[in-house]
Amino acid sequence: MHKHRPSLGTLLHHVHVSGPLSRAVLAERMGVNRSTILALTADLIAAGLVSEEHPAGTTGAGRPSLVVRPAPHVFVLAFDVAVDRLTVARVGLGGPVLDRRSAPRTRTGVDLGPVVRKLASLGRELLDAAPPGSVCVGLGASYCGMIRPGDGMVRYGPEMGWVDQAFGTELAAALDIGRPVTVGNEAHLGALAEFERGAGVGVPDLIYLHGDVGVGGGILVGGKLLGGDGGYGCEVGHMLVNPSGGRPCLCGSRGCLEAETGEYALLAAAGRAPGPIGAEAVRAVTRDARAGDPAAAAAVAEIGDWLGIGVANLINLFNPGVVIFGGMLRDVYTAAAPQVEARIAHHAMPVSRERARLTVSALAEDATLIGAAELGFAALLNDPIGERAGRSVTGTVRA
Amino acid sequence: MHKHRPSLGTLLHHVHVSGPLSRAVLAERMGVNRSTILALTADLIAAGLVSEEHPAGTTGAGRPSLVVRPAPHVFVLAFDVAVDRLTVARVGLGGPVLDRRSAPRTRTGVDLGPVVRKLASLGRELLDAAPPGSVCVGLGASYCGMIRPGDGMVRYGPEMGWVDQAFGTELAAALDIGRPVTVGNEAHLGALAEFERGAGVGVPDLIYLHGDVGVGGGILVGGKLLGGDGGYGCEVGHMLVNPSGGRPCLCGSRGCLEAETGEYALLAAAGRAPGPIGAEAVRAVTRDARAGDPAAAAAVAEIGDWLGIGVANLINLFNPGVVIFGGMLRDVYTAAAPQVEARIAHHAMPVSRERARLTVSALAEDATLIGAAELGFAALLNDPIGERAGRSVTGTVRA
Numbered sequence: 001m002h003k004h005r006p007s008l009g010t011l012l013h014h015v016h017v018s019g020p021l022s023r024a025v026l027a028e029r030m031g032v033n034r035s036t037i038l039a040l041t042a043d044l045i046a047a048g049l050v051s052e053e054h055p056a057g058t059t060g061a062g063r064p065s066l067v068v069r070p071a072p073h074v075f076v077l078a079f080d081v082a083v084d085r086l087t088v089a090r091v092g093l094g095g096p097v098l099d100r101r102s103a104p105r106t107r108t109g110v111d112l113g114p115v116v117r118k119l120a121s122l123g124r125e126l127l128d129a130a131p132p133g134s135v136c137v138g139l140g141a142s143y144c145g146m147i148r149p150g151d152g153m154v155r156y157g158p159e160m161g162w163v164d165q166a167f168g169t170e171l172a173a174a175l176d177i178g179r180p181v182t183v184g185n186e187a188h189l190g191a192l193a194e195f196e197r198g199a200g201v202g203v204p205d206l207i208y209l210h211g212d213v214g215v216g217g218g219i220l221v222g223g224k225l226l227g228g229d230g231g232y233g234c235e236v237g238h239m240l241v242n243p244s245g246g247r248p249c250l251c252g253s254r255g256c257l258e259a260e261t262g263e264y265a266l267l268a269a270a271g272r273a274p275g276p277i278g279a280e281a282v283r284a285v286t287r288d289a290r291a292g293d294p295a296a297a298a299a300v301a302e303i304g305d306w307l308g309i310g311v312a313n314l315i316n317l318f319n320p321g322v323v324i325f326g327g328m329l330r331d332v333y334t335a336a337a338p339q340v341e342a343r344i345a346h347h348a349m350p351v352s353r354e355r356a357r358l359t360v361s362a363l364a365e366d367a368t369l370i371g372a373a374e375l376g377f378a379a380l381l382n383d384p385i386g387e388r389a390g391r392s393v394t395g396t397v398r399a
Numbered sequence: 400m401h402k403h404r405p406s407l408g409t410l411l412h413h414v415h416v417s418g419p420l421s422r423a424v425l426a427e428r429m430g431v432n433r434s435t436i437l438a439l440t441a442d443l444i445a446a447g448l449v450s451e452e453h454p455a456g457t458t459g460a461g462r463p464s465l466v467v468r469p470a471p472h473v474f475v476l477a478f479d480v481a482v483d484r485l486t487v488a489r490v491g492l493g494g495p496v497l498d499r500r501s502a503p504r505t506r507t508g509v510d511l512g513p514v515v516r517k518l519a520s521l522g523r524e525l526l527d528a529a530p531p532g533s534v535c536v537g538l539g540a541s542y543c544g545m546i547r548p549g550d551g552m553v554r555y556g557p558e559m560g561w562v563d564q565a566f567g568t569e570l571a572a573a574l575d576i577g578r579p580v581t582v583g584n585e586a587h588l589g590a591l592a593e594f595e596r597g598a599g600v601g602v603p604d605l606i607y608l609h610g611d612v613g614v615g616g617g618i619l620v621g622g623k624l625l626g627g628d629g630g631y632g633c634e635v636g637h638m639l640v641n642p643s644g645g646r647p648c649l650c651g652s653r654g655c656l657e658a659e660t661g662e663y664a665l666l667a668a669a670g671r672a673p674g675p676i677g678a679e680a681v682r683a684v685t686r687d688a689r690a691g692d693p694a695a696a697a698a699v700a701e702i703g704d705w706l707g708i709g710v711a712n713l714i715n716l717f718n719p720g721v722v723i724f725g726g727m728l729r730d731v732y733t734a735a736a737p738q739v740e741a742r743i744a745h746h747a748m749p750v751s752r753e754r755a756r757l758t759v760s761a762l763a764e765d766a767t768l769i770g771a772a773e774l775g776f777a778a779l780l781n782d783p784i785g786e787r788a789g790r791s792v793t794g795t796v797r798a
Contacts, residue, residue, distance in 0.1 A: 146748065146750055155750045156748060156749070156750055203628075205626075205627045205628045205632075217716075219716075221620045221621075221625055221627070222620075222623065222626070224621065226620055226716075226717065227604075227621070227718070228604045228620070228717050228718025228719060228720075228751070229602075229604045229718050229719060229720040229754055229755070230718055230750065230751070230753075230754060231718070232718040232748065232750045232751045233604075233716060233717050233718040233751070234716065235715035235716060235718075235748055235751060236715070236716065238715045238746065238747075238748055239712045239715060239716065240640070240708050240711065240712055240746050241639070241642065242642065242643075243640065243641060243708060244641075244643050244644075251748070253745060253746050256746075309639050309642060312639065313638045313639055313712075316634035316635070316637045316638060317616075317618075317625075317632060317633065317634060317635065317638065317716065318625065318627050318632050319626070319627025319628050319629055319630070319631040319632035319634075320627060320628060321627075321628040346652060347637065347639050347652055347655075348637075349545065349555060349631065349634055349637055349650070350555070351545055351554045351555055351629065351631045352545075352627070352629070352631045352632070352634060354629075355628055355629060356628070
């Protein structure tokens with residue numbers, strides 16, 4: 001056992017999230033003295049996880065504090081299963097997307113097998129293309145559905161028609177590099193990513209809404225993801241907002257928030273065919289609305305109205321410091337901010353809304369992917385040099 | 400500084416919540432050895448907070464573990480400001496309501512001054528009637544509105560027309576016994592009380608709904624009350640459930656959950672005058688519904704339908720282990736369970752509802768009062784012998 005065990009992960013987490021930091025800053029942030037930082041850093045250097053260097057632009061007099069930076073060869077594979085796209089990325093310690101592959105996918109009738117095989121194939125391409133000496137330390141995946149914590153079982157993925165599909169274990173088996181795949185819901189991961197690196201840094205009571213065909217939510221309460229009894233909390237998409245004559249929802253009900261504010265609703269309200277949809281079709285509507293197309297403008301206003309009702313309800317329930325719109329809701333919120341804000345002004349309690357900031361995702365298309373990468377890094381950050389598990393992170397070399 | 404400081408509060412909390420416990424059980428629950436329990440108990444006995452005795456029914460052979468019980472003379476005053484009633488109770492360490500006073504109140508136009516004076520007067524009566532040697536260790540209050548944590552300011556209390564009223568500080572001044580009054584929202588306190596002593600013991604993801612004229616919520620996420628950015632979370636009553644043609648709400652909007660499920664809604668739906676209302680008027684409607692009165696039965700079904708929509712939304716958002724109906728919602732849920740359950744079956748995701756138990760408050764009328772008492776005990780349980788504050792709990796004697 002190593003006496004500094006808890007702090008090793010803390011130090012690594014600091015440079016992972018903030019990038020290169022001087023020993024002095026690390027000592028201050030962690031509330032320990034510089035000799036402790038020196039010892040911790042030595043252990044992490046020995047494990048190949050960080051390096052130290054003199055800060056740029058310092059010469060001559062004085063003894064500038066050495067800068068600790070995350071090792072560039074340490075990475076995870078992050079998988080993102082979205083409604084219209086499969087993406088795999090090699091994400092480095094510190095957060096940079098080093099390489100990526102993606103493939104379009106059709107929306108319906110897609111079985112687990114082909115999806116897993118495609119993801120595994122893209123993942124292998126990235127592993128093969130990684131520079132010599134690269135080390136894969138984890139695998140994380142984002143999925144657009146309800147995920148069972150622990151084993152990555154997709155309990156419910158209405159957009160793909162998945163019920164109880166063993167996605168995490170199947171993807172790990174297909175990759176076959178001796179590592180498990182940790183799976184999370186896309187909006188949950190987007191929330192965590194925005195909290196660590198995006199529009200919600202420093203805001204522990206945070207709501208992230210992710211829109212495409214479905215509308216998902218990731219809600220942090222006191223800096224922690226709201227899981228609930230089984231890990232299935234945050235299901236904002238099926239909040240009933242229009243009980244009388246609402247649009248049909250993929251869940252079988254009508255008038256759910258996602259039925260009234262998702263892609264299908266926007267395109268239908270604009271009188272457009274629900275054919276080839278995706279982010280581009282949504283952007284076409286909001287662009288046309290700005291250009292003065294009456295049907296598009298009316299559609300944006302209608303969807304914005306329902307979105308505002310949903311957000312007002314969430315503000316009343318969660319008293320958040322920030323509400324972040326991600327996925328296609330970035331475009332919808334940007335176009336429909338007056339409607340959204342009017343509904344909030346009308347329906348949210350003044351004391352709850354007075355400090356709630358509304359903004360769009362800073363990580364944009366990559367929010368869920370970055371969140372998946374964080375899942376992949378979690379084990380390393382929890383136990384950087386394998387003290388508890390008796391393992392070495394350098395055990396998995398490049399395939 | 401005392402070396403056992405953290406554990407003193409833990410031990411006292413155990414006997415406060417569970418009642419008399421043997422040293423052996425305490426050692427097991429706290430994960431410490433019996434000699435530690437002995438030392439902790441000795442400190443608490445010296446402070447007059449617990450006593451020890453031989454367990455009942457044990458004689459002769461063996462050395463039975465002594466039983467530690469909360470001291471009967473240690474109490475708090477708990478204040479409960481409900482819509483139709485003011486209640487003050489003397490609640491003992493361990494949770495028993497030792498004595499109580501209450502007074503009816505009218506619903507509108509009630510200013511802060513008269514309410515505070517009445518509460519203080521009832522509180523003084525209880526202090527005067529307390530047995531010699533009784534020690535008041537704290538003051539807690541429950542209020543039917545949005546409370547600012549820290550100073551007990553009522554930010555918004557629509558039923559009484561209060562906005563930014565310094566309830567906590569005024570009540571403390573009127574009582575004038577040298578102790579602050581900690582104030583909480585009634586539904587928040589009901590949730591905490593049900594979690595500690597009621598229908599939600601052992602269920603860290605818990606929703607408590609409290610109904611009277613308003614409908615409030617107290618939501619625990621991972622065992623902690625959802626506060627949000629400013630402590631104003633859990634406002635379930637103003638969740639918009641009926642956006643088209645809903646009933647008017649006291650907040651100025653229409654179609655809020657409380658407008659569709661509160662007392663006014665039930666009485667109006669049953670065709671009864673909104674005159675002298677309160678728990679008895681609600682019970683008359685549910686009783687008549689059971690007896691076959693068609694208007695009453697239709698009213699119960701209608702209110703149950705809206706309540707079911709609200710609860711389904713909460714189940715989707717929070718994936719709770721239990722939903723507890725309190726206040727007049729006990730009667731409504733009991734009468735309208737089929738409607739509530741049908742809506743949940745239709746609108747809540749199967750994986751989120753599969754383990755969500757629905758039940759009524761076990762503490763019944765006293766849930767919010769008991770929650771207020773817990774607020775009053777919080778400082779004592781946090782620092783039983785005044786090590787941190789340099790105070791003695793025996794400093795405040797009976798008035």
